[in-house]
Amino acid sequence: MIGTLDPKIPSGALAGKWNSHKDHARLVSPNNRRKFEIIIVGSGLAGGSAAATLGELGYRAKCFCYQDSPRRAHSIAAQGGINAAKNYQNDGDSVYRLFSDTIKGGDFRSREANVYRLAEVSANIIDQCVAQGVPFAREYGGLLANRSFGGAQVSRTFYARGQTGQQLLLGCYQALCRQIAAGTVQMFPQTEMLDLVVVDGHAKGIITRNLVSGKIDKYAADAVVLATGGYGNVFYLSTNARGCNVTATYRAYKKGALFANPCFTQIHPTCIPHSGEYQSKLTLMSESLRNDGRVWVPKRKEDCGKSPNQIPDNERDYYLERKYPSYGNLSPRDISSRAAKEVCDEGRGVGPGGRGVYLDFADAIKRLGEQTIRERYGNLFEIYEKITGDNAYKVPMRIYPAVHYTMGGLWVDYNLMSNVPGLHVIGEANFADHGANRLGASALMQGLADGYFILPYTLPNYLASQMGKRPSIDHSQFKKAESDIRAKIDNLLKINGKLSLDSIHRELGGLLWEKCGMSRNATGLREALAKIPEVRENFWHNVRVPGDGEDFNQALERAGRVADFLEFAELMCTDALARNESCGAHFRQEHQTPEGEALRDDENFATVFAWEFQGNGQIAPPKLHREPLHFETVHLTQRSYK
Amino acid sequence: MNFRLKIWRQPNAKSSGKLVDYEAKDISPNTSFLEMLDIVNEDLLARGEEPIAFDSDCREGICGTCALTINGEAHGPDHPGAVCEVYMRKFRDGETIIVEPFRVRSFPVVKDLVVDRSALDRIVQAGGFISARAGSAPEANSIPIPKPDVDLAMEAAACIGCGACAAACPNASAMLFTAAKVSHLALLPQGNPERTSRVLKMVHAMDAEGFGNCTNTYECEAVCPAEISASFIAKLNREYARASLRASVRE
Structure with missing residues (x-):
């Protein structure tokens, strides 16, 4: 069914690929655009910007989100900033440098051509957002301000206090609102996509459930765009919103779309530590804090119970500064997270359960004054105090890594189209740009690049050959998909067991965190692969989903998502086991340098792993497809932040 | 900590609603208000009763999804902050807490504590x-x-x-x-x-x-x-x- 994976990268020199691709892509003329219906699932930075832009271009767009308003998509929670190669600081930044930082940061597991394009359009994003009224921070002269951000040696990050994601999303939401009012975009809030409909091999529609009325609906379109974010909630506890889920992408996978690199999950180093079993989510503290905060633990285990202010400087281990002198506290996320886990595993962690490290602002306050620190991070210090009850101006913050972002996602080619023609995947939901580790302030950049500046050029290239091919919702594939979904909902409601959803989801999350989290090994992964089907069986026999399907039923919504996580978890572990090397966030204990850093195996694994669903409804081992990665511009080197 | 709760239950926009009594027992002061409601819902589920519907998503005060009136105050007692940022340490042990939806004519109730904004x-x-x-x-x-x-x-x-x-x-x-x-x-x-x-x-x-x-x-x-x-x-x-x-x- 699928031959070798062709990423359809344009020929020619790296720097000219995108321009030449745009010059030769097929177009849809303005008077034909209104004849095309496009479904966009998700209203975050990627989906919202795509829907607004396609609507503005004159296509008829339908945008779906599970939230009660498109303004609530989880992009809103991003704090730190957005990268762009503007070089406003005159500090040596360039498109090439943003590109090469992203390739290296991703530990050579992303595509050069995609990443170069991302760096190229990054500058347009800032122009666009400023034109929309996004209140980025400015200097006294009125020009835009920048800061340096996790893992970068230049200041290329634009920010709006600690609420950059919120402001970018509101800019995009407002553009979307304008199109909704103009009638070019029809918005379907509180509507969840439950299946993809494939007709004659092309993605031509979706099946949805209205979360308020419970009504199941069918929608046909000329193309389907998934912008449904990441799957971090498979771990139960993550920094994702409660509703974030894998359902749309996983069900597309079950309809033939390939899932790429599912084991690449980013563990963010600066989150508020876990405090008890009842906890429903973990809260991120923006990594911008690492610009001024110093990370340390006591040198001696015996000091861990002491108040931090009683531990003198020479008895503290500023382990990031010690191990990575040139990057220090700004070392990339995967490296910082693993280093925190290591010191805690040595028994030098602080706080309840010994799962925490200090992030200390005392030196920065001494150097810059409390007022400056308050201006830079005031809202983050407030969040911290609300959750923990501690004042971080007086005692160091305690932080610990938590699941934050997923680099894996549906496989897409250079046009952001999956192997299923017509199915496009953008933002965190695809796998394309971040390789095995995403750099800070690059998620917002990718979401908006895809939605404002890439998909609007690549989607017409597909549509141009699809005039008049939109099926009716009476097509047999729609009817079949609808009846399958109804049966699945009935099955969930029929289980009528005694266990709560949360208890099973928590069990799955704990298992993955242990076996497929910050570090993995073959034995642990095999154990997880043996255990997950048991947890899944337990779910399908003993969970209790109350109420009925024809109603507002939050337990039913979550049950469907947990059911998908229970299958998807197996795919993650399968991928982690097959990738018998370490790279970026994927740290296999069997493969490390003598200093304990990730040891890549470029000969065998400089390739994308894209998995094809097998099993005709049953779960069978997925089939592996490879897309070799070629590094023609940035030479393969071992990452070094020392 | 233990609490007595009076929570607004209303099956849908068309029917009328009422306050119903519940209890929350052995709650840690570090539990958030919404996590306390999660615990109450787990109990209801175990007893075969329908859980209380309430809205939340990011649970860190930025998405604007959560919307509860606690003892007559929108978002509860810990201002400034959304109700997802309220922790049980802000309440007295044994306190009676009244939980209602946002009461605005232009925000019709969808179910229980969920409103249409x-x-x-x-x-x-x-x-x-x-x-x-x-x-x-x-x-x-x-x-x-x-x-x-x-x-x-x-x-x-x-x-x-x-x-x-x-x-x-x-x-x-x-x-x-x-x-x-x-x-x-x-x-x-x-x-x-x-x-x-x-x-x-x-x-x-x-x-x-x-x-x-x-x-x-x-x-x-x-x-x-x-x-x-x-x-x-x-x-x-x-x-x-x-x-x-x-x-x-x-x-």
Whole structure:
């Protein structure tokens, strides 16, 4: 069914690929655009910007989100900033440098051509957002301000206090609102996509459930765009919103779309530590804090119970500064997270359960004054105090890594189209740009690049050959998909067991965190692969989903998502086991340098792993497809932040 | 800690609702208010009863999804902050806590504690945007904006769209919400071309949704999780007066 994976990268020199691709892509003329219906699932930075832009271009767009308003998509929670190669600081930044930082940061597991394009359009994003009224921070002269951000040696990050994601999303939401009012975009809030409909091999529609009325609906379109974010909630506890889920992408996978690199999950180093079993989510503290905060633990285990202010400087281990002198506290996320886990595993962690490290602002306050620190991070210090009850101006913050972002996602080619023609995947939901580790302030950049500046050029290239091919919702594939979904909902409601959803989801999350989290090994992964089907069986026999399907039923919504996580978890572990090397966030204990850093195996694994669903409804081992990665511009080197 | 809860239960918009008594036992003071409700729901589920419906998503105070009135206060006792940021250490052990939805005529109840706030989206759709087509934007630094102006715009732009302002207002007015968006965009040079039409359209949309007027009680400001200042309402009034005058002169 699928031959070798062709990423359809344009020929020619790296720097000219995108321009030449745009010059030769097929177009849809303005008077034909209104004849095309496009479904966009998700209203975050990627989906919202795509829907607004396609609507503005004159296509008829339908945008779906599970939230009660498109303004609530989880992009809103991003704090730190957005990268762009503007070089406003005159500090040596360039498109090439943003590109090469992203390739290296991703530990050579992303595509050069995609990443170069991302760096190229990054500058347009800032122009666009400023034109929309996004209140980025400015200097006294009125020009835009920048800061340096996790893992970068230049200041290329634009920010709006600690609420950059919120402001970018509101800019995009407002553009979307304008199109909704103009009638070019029809918005379907509180509507969840439950299946993809494939007709004659092309993605031509979706099946949805209205979360308020419970009504199941069918929608046909000329193309389907998934912008449904990441799957971090498979771990139960993550920094994702409660509703974030894998359902749309996983069900597309079950309809033939390939899932790429599912084991690449980013563990963010600066989150508020876990405090008890009842906890429903973990809260991120923006990594911008690492610009001024110093990370340390006591040198001696015996000091861990002491108040931090009683531990003198020479008895503290500023382990990031010690191990990575040139990057220090700004070392990339995967490296910082693993280093925190290591010191805690040595028994030098602080706080309840010994799962925490200090992030200390005392030196920065001494150097810059409390007022400056308050201006830079005031809202983050407030969040911290609300959750923990501690004042971080007086005692160091305690932080610990938590699941934050997923680099894996549906496989897409250079046009952001999956192997299923017509199915496009953008933002965190695809796998394309971040390789095995995403750099800070690059998620917002990718979401908006895809939605404002890439998909609007690549989607017409597909549509141009699809005039008049939109099926009716009476097509047999729609009817079949609808009846399958109804049966699945009935099955969930029929289980009528005694266990709560949360208890099973928590069990799955704990298992993955242990076996497929910050570090993995073959034995642990095999154990997880043996255990997950048991947890899944337990779910399908003993969970209790109350109420009925024809109603507002939050337990039913979550049950469907947990059911998908229970299958998807197996795919993650399968991928982690097959990738018998370490790279970026994927740290296999069997493969490390003598200093304990990730040891890549470029000969065998400089390739994308894209998995094809097998099993005709049953779960069978997925089939592996490879897309070799070629590094023609940035030479393969071992990452070094020392 | 232990609590007695009186929680609003209402099956749907058409039927009437009532307060029902529940108990929350052995709750750690470090539990968030919504996690406490999760625990109550787990108990209900174990007993075969229907869980309490309530909205939440990010659970870190930024998405604006959660919306509860606790003991008569929108978002509960720990201002500024959304109800997802309220921790049980803020309550007394043994306290009776009354939990209701946001009570606003323009926010009909969907179920139990969940309300429909799409009226706020429609106010933004009426004009709460700057028309900037992707592809046409000028170079970002071509218009310098004084830092104090952009800082003030950011204060207004911080609104999370939760609707607590309307829930707290004795007139169920959405003036603070509308004022925040009008002010954010009017304070920036990019917002200038649509400044007049924007405020007129947004205020008309707000009125059409059935929200009340402002009578300067400042309850909105007191409960706003994003600390939006009520002085933006004065700004809205000035913008509206300016726009009305301009519109009438043009006619």
